[in-house]
Amino acid sequence: MTPLQLYTYQTPNGHKASIMLEEIGLPYDVHIVDIENGKQTAPEFLALNPNNKIPVIVDPDRDRTVFESGAILHYLAERSGVLLPGSDAERIQVLSWTLFQAAHVGPTLGQLWNYKIFAPERIPYVIDRFAAEANRIFRVLDGQLKRQSHIAGEAYGIADVMTWPWIHAGLNKLGLALELTPNLARWYSAVGARPAVQRGLLVPRLLRHESAVA
Structure with missing residues (x-):
């Protein structure tokens, strides 16, 4: 099998793809897209994703290019048969909670990150909002995890991979806490203990086969 090609950077969205790749065990190479220096707008990257966002997966064996992290995770589950929902009911739950992450978790924490860390002026009203x-x-999420072990059911799956990196970023970068959400705290610790999650967090920093997108 030709290795999958992952275009990524050290962000929560990038970590979704690398964690998923570590979970499914398919070979892949890493290409660093230095978004802090504008490399996501390079013509060669825009040819892969005209929306100039990471991550992107290229599957040479199937001549597929996939962008948007949720689409990538679903594609990789289907490609490998790992973490693939087993029934129509499970697929609907996974889809619902992956879209919840894409529509609510990521955008909210991303905006908090922007206004709390990067904005030249700290506006208390905006940060508090x-x-x-968040x-x-x-x-x-705590209410959902009170009813079951993982976000979309009893089994670990795509919705967990989608959500965990943003919760991790919220705790480590934004000063958020889980004292009032014990079920979310339990889930966060359990998912974070998975070896594939720990390996995925190191991408792209420590992988051997890396190249930079100029």
């Missing part, structure tokens, strides 16, 4: 919404989202 996104922090409150805590509301944590409570939604």
